[in-house]
Amino acid sequence: MTSIYEQLGGAPAMEKAVEIFYRKMLQDDRVAGFFEDVDMDRQAAKQTAFLTMVTGGPNSYTGRDMRAAHAHLVARGLTDLHFDVVIGHLGDTLAELGVPAELIKQVADVAESVRGDVLGR
Amino acid sequence: MAIVRFGDISCALEPGETVLDGLERAGASIPSSCRVGACRSCLVQARAGAPTEASRRGLRETWRQRGYFLACLCRPQEDLEIALVGAAAERPATVVELARLSPSVTRVRLALSGDRSDWTHEPGQFINLARADGLTRSYSLASLAGEPLLELHVRRMLGGRMSTWLHEQVRVGDAVRVRGPLGECFYTPDAPDAPLLLVGVGTGLAPLWGVAREALRQAHRGPIALVHGARDPSGLYMRGELTSLARATPQLRYIASTLDGDDDDAADHEPIARGTVLDHARAELARLGAAADTRVFLCGDPELVKSLKRAMFLAGVPLRGILSDAFVTAAPPAPATTTNSA
Numbered sequence: 001m002t003s004i005y006e007q008l009g010g011a012p013a014m015e016k017a018v019e020i021f022y023r024k025m026l027q028d029d030r031v032a033g034f035f036e037d038v039d040m041d042r043q044a045a046k047q048t049a050f051l052t053m054v055t056g057g058p059n060s061y062t063g064r065d066m067r068a069a070h071a072h073l074v075a076r077g078l079t080d081l082h083f084d085v086v087i088g089h090l091g092d093t094l095a096e097l098g099v100p101a102e103l104i105k106q107v108a109d110v111a112e113s114v115r116g117d118v119l120g121r
Numbered sequence: 122m123a124i125v126r127f128g129d130i131s132c133a134l135e136p137g138e139t140v141l142d143g144l145e146r147a148g149a150s151i152p153s154s155c156r157v158g159a160c161r162s163c164l165v166q167a168r169a170g171a172p173t174e175a176s177r178r179g180l181r182e183t184w185r186q187r188g189y190f191l192a193c194l195c196r197p198q199e200d201l202e203i204a205l206v207g208a209a210a211e212r213p214a215t216v217v218e219l220a221r222l223s224p225s226v227t228r229v230r231l232a233l234s235g236d237r238s239d240w241t242h243e244p245g246q247f248i249n250l251a252r253a254d255g256l257t258r259s260y261s262l263a264s265l266a267g268e269p270l271l272e273l274h275v276r277r278m279l280g281g282r283m284s285t286w287l288h289e290q291v292r293v294g295d296a297v298r299v300r301g302p303l304g305e306c307f308y309t310p311d312a313p314d315a316p317l318l319l320v321g322v323g324t325g326l327a328p329l330w331g332v333a334r335e336a337l338r339q340a341h342r343g344p345i346a347l348v349h350g351a352r353d354p355s356g357l358y359m360r361g362e363l364t365s366l367a368r369a370t371p372q373l374r375y376i377a378s379t380l381d382g383d384d385d386d387a388a389d390h391e392p393i394a395r396g397t398v399l400d401h402a403r404a405e406l407a408r409l410g411a412a413a414d415t416r417v418f419l420c421g422d423p424e425l426v427k428s429l430k431r432a433m434f435l436a437g438v439p440l441r442g443i444l445s446d447a448f449v450t451a452a453p454p455a456p457a458t459t460t461n462s463a
């Protein structure tokens with residue numbers, strides 16, 4: 001079965017998705033603060049990693065990596081609320097790119113599977 | 122704990138310490154300026170051992186292959202043996218012209234010594250300028266590659282070592298050294314119809330003056346807007362040259378903007394536009410046409426460059442369409458700002 005990552009068009013399509021997704025995050029006051037102090041190009045690279053991972057593209061992240069990557073954010077108050085906001089923007093981004101609802105659901109399920117690690121529980 | 126060796130100096134790094142900090146603590150002298158990865162003064166080569174990815178990010182592939190990395194960003198996990206790389210690429214030069222462009226800006230023109238046939242740069246790139254005593258700072262190139270002298274615009278900073286020297290002490294005929302050219306903030310002719318938006322604050326004009334003239338030299342066809350911002354009119358400079366160029370070039374718009382202050386001699390200049398450089402940048406972006414096709418160049422004060430970058434991205438310019446040079450100074454970083462996330 002081809003991954004959603006491949007169906008979207010692989011790495012080149014990710015760049016477009018990241019632009020849309022990242023704009024949504026920066027414009028949402030509920031989560032923008034987490035992305036405030038970081039270099040934009042570096043941040044975009046991490047968003048690419050995020051989208052590649054949740055759409056089933058090539059990545060080698062483990063739950064432990066997710067725990068480590070977000071630990072400093074948990075310390076700054078990252079909660080389920082923020083997690084839900086991110087999943088919402090993720091779904092909207094994919095919808096804008098024409099991904100059908102049932103595939104978006106699959107992506108959201110992948111994201112859900114790391115909720116505990118991201119939130120450090 | 123990682124051991125770093127450099128010549129006959131050997132140093133055991135403290136936890137979290139950078140290669141630059143460690144070697145300086147051990148008495149080594151490594152060129153440096155910004156200490157945050159912006160100026161590339163501290164480029165060194167790993168002779169043995171692997172530098173961290175973070176210290177190599179953004180370096181061109183040929184450099185990576187040679188083991189080059191930035192000492193100010195490297196907190197190595199393993200032992201390293203390093204060497205300086207600058208000496209080969211460093212050239213002697215002479216200060217040949219000094220001109221006060223405004224109370225706070227001096228134009229410095231340099232002649233590279235000896236054979237300069239192998240020198241080439243893109244206007245908008247920067248050089249690392251070293252004084253005889255080794256003090257090194259980055260300055261952007263306002264001159265075109267074909268022009269015989271390298272042109273820099275230096276803003277005087279209160280208590281700044283290099284800028285004060287360049288404003289007060291340096292004399293025509295003094296010897297300096299030049300490393301570079303460095304940086305990716307320059308015009309490329311791959312999209313001749315793209316709108317170009319150039320936004321600079323203070324001496325952020327230096328690279329943009331180079332970029333604008335280079336684009337015109339390469340017969341760029343798209344519209345070009347150049348926004349130069351300053352706090353008050355004394356911070357603006359080269360208004361005469363820019364006004365003349367814009368009047369002679371229908372595709373070029375020039376906007377000089379300040380927050381406040383009286384405009385003394387508006388007769389032969391474009392009048393000053395009031396307001397923040399951010400607002401002017403947004404307005405010009407909208408006027409230029411499709412944000413998704415626009416190439417944006419942002420130079421000058423790091424905080425402003427950061428907010429401009431964000432504003433341009435949110436207005437629809439793709440990240441890859443935004444080139445920027447933040448004029449990071451060597452001053453200690455300001456305390457982290459609080460966010461509105463909690």
Ligand SMILES: Cc1cc2nc3c(=O)[nH]c(=O)nc-3n(C[C@H](O)[C@H](O)[C@H](O)COP(=O)(O)OP(=O)(O)OC[C@H]3O[C@@H](n4cnc5c(N)ncnc54)[C@H](O)[C@@H]3O)c2cc1C
Binds near residue numbers: 247447452453
């Ligand atoms: C890529 C790049 C391109 C650049 N291009 C240009 C250019 O074209 N034109 C230009 O004018 N500049 C440019 N700069 C900035 C330039 O490199 C220098 O940083 C600037 O000229 C100041 O150097 P200085 O030696 O005069 O000041 P420094 O001695 O380094 O001091 C910098 C400032 O910090 C303050 N300061 C220093 N130490 C302390 C301390 N301990 N506590 C509090 N404050 C302190 C000083 O008062 C001063 O205002 C560029 C920088 C970069 C990274």
Ligand code: HEM
Binds near residue numbers: 066070073
């Ligand atoms: C939905 C589940 C999530 C996944 C799969 C995920 C995935 C990732 C990945 C792969 C990285 C890059 C790690 C690295 O290479 O260093 C990352 C970094 C980051 N994530 Fe997430 N993330 C998730 C949720 C969130 C949430 C909810 C937030 C905050 C609202 C967030 C904010 C960040 C930030 C700010 C970084 C960068 C941290 C840094 O700069 O070091 N993430 N994430």
Ligand code: FES
Binds near residue numbers: 153159163194
């Ligand atoms: S890049 Fe290391 S000191 Fe500037």
